[in-house]
Each structure stands twice: as structure tokens, then as C-alpha cells.
Amino acid sequence: MPRRHDPGRRERIVDAAIRVVAERGIAGLSHRTVAAEADVPLGSTTYHFATLDELLTAALRRTGEGFTALVAGHGGLDAPGTDLAARLAALMRDWLAGDRTGVELEYELYLAALRRPALRPVAAEWAQGLGELLAAHTDPVTARALVALMDGICLQVLLTDVPYDEEYARRMLSRVLRGA
Numbered sequence: 001m002p003r004r005h006d007p008g009r010r011e012r013i014v015d016a017a018i019r020v021v022a023e024r025g026i027a028g029l030s031h032r033t034v035a036a037e038a039d040v041p042l043g044s045t046t047y048h049f050a051t052l053d054e055l056l057t058a059a060l061r062r063t064g065e066g067f068t069a070l071v072a073g074h075g076g077l078d079a080p081g082t083d084l085a086a087r088l089a090a091l092m093r094d095w096l097a098g099d100r101t102g103v104e105l106e107y108e109l110y111l112a113a114l115r116r117p118a119l120r121p122v123a124a125e126w127a128q129g130l131g132e133l134l135a136a137h138t139d140p141v142t143a144r145a146l147v148a149l150m151d152g153i154c155l156q157v158l159l160t161d162v163p164y165d166e167e168y169a170r171r172m173l174s175r176v177l178r179g180a
Contacts, residue, residue, distance in 0.1 A: 010048045012038045017059045022105045026112055029056070053118035060109040060119055064126035067106065070095055071133050084137050085173035089166045092150060096157055096164045107158055127151070138177060145176045 016038035020029050029052060031045040038045070049055040071077075074091050077084070096103060110126065113119035127147050134143035149172055157164045 009038075009040060009044055013040065013045055013048055013055070014058045014062055017055050018063060018105065021056075021059060021108060022101055026056070026108060031055075051118075053116055056109065056112060056116065057119055057122050060112070060122045061125070063102075063106040063109055064122065064129075066102070067095060068126065068129045068133065071130060077137060082137075083170075085170045085177055088134075088146065088150065088173050089170035092154060092169055093164055093166045096154065103154075104158060107155065142176060142179070145179075146173060149173060149176055 013034060017029060017034045020033050020037050024033070031049075031052070032042055034055065035042040035045045045055070049058065071091060074087065074094075077087055109119075110123050113123040127144075130150075131140065131143045131147045134146050137143075138146070150169075153164075153169050153172070156162065
């Protein structure tokens, strides 16, 4: 029997993995659960992703692109006289006020790198990509500090259920920028 050509299958498998993690957490991820979610044969998941780490890496890369795209597409960062701290604080507000499940999913995949070394390069790519975007507005060292601060603020909001405080974020980001 000839192999059926299905060019979108790999992407559907990644999308299905993201949905499985969103619904069941990383512990609920298996080739079998992803195959069922993607409505593909089990062999398709193992053909495209030999290990769960490979599948998680693809899912992390896909979700990490979302925040970087939000930053890249956020208007006003390049305008002369822009208050970068205020723009970044507003950007975090917009991200955290959006689909909470999506934000939590991104961080669950990002933090999975703590226990899964195969994910660490992708987690580093996410931070580096954001740092490079911000370095266009400040120096690379300050950009890295901004990424760390933004990451920490977002984690605190997600883990403590304390509401996001845009003014606090703006003040802290301003302190980092003033030190540049």
C-alpha cells in the first residue's frame, strides 16, 4: 500500500501535543494520547518524533514563538521618546490578561526544561530571542536583565494568583533601564 502524502501531519501532531499538555499537563503526554488527539496512527507520532522530548521540544518552540511575536508586533517600541518600561509593562499586561490557559501552558513547557535537559536549548532560545528584540532598544546586558525581570514578574503572577500590577512592573523595569 503506498504511503499517503500528508504534509501537514507533523504540525497537527505538534498542535495536538500542545492541546494534550494544556488539558492533562506534561505527565499526561504520551505518543498514544497525542495520536488520539491528532487523529493519526500511533506510528505517525513516533515517525515524526522518536521521543517525547523531541515532541516537547517542538511544542515548546511553537508556544515560545507566541510571546516573542507579541513583543515584535507590539506597536510603539520603536517610536522616538518611547517610555520602554511603560511599553513593556503594558505588553505584559496584555499577555497576562489574554488566554490564561495559553500563558500557563507556555510556562509549563518552559519550566519543563528544569527536569528535561533536552528542552533547555529551546528555553534558552526563547530568552535569547526576546533579549535580542529588546537589545535593539538598549544594550545586550540590560536587555538580558529586562528578560529576567519580566520572566520573574510573570511567574509570580501565575504562581501566586496575585493580580498583575502594571505600575509596579513599570517602576521595576525603569530601575533596570536607569542602571544601563
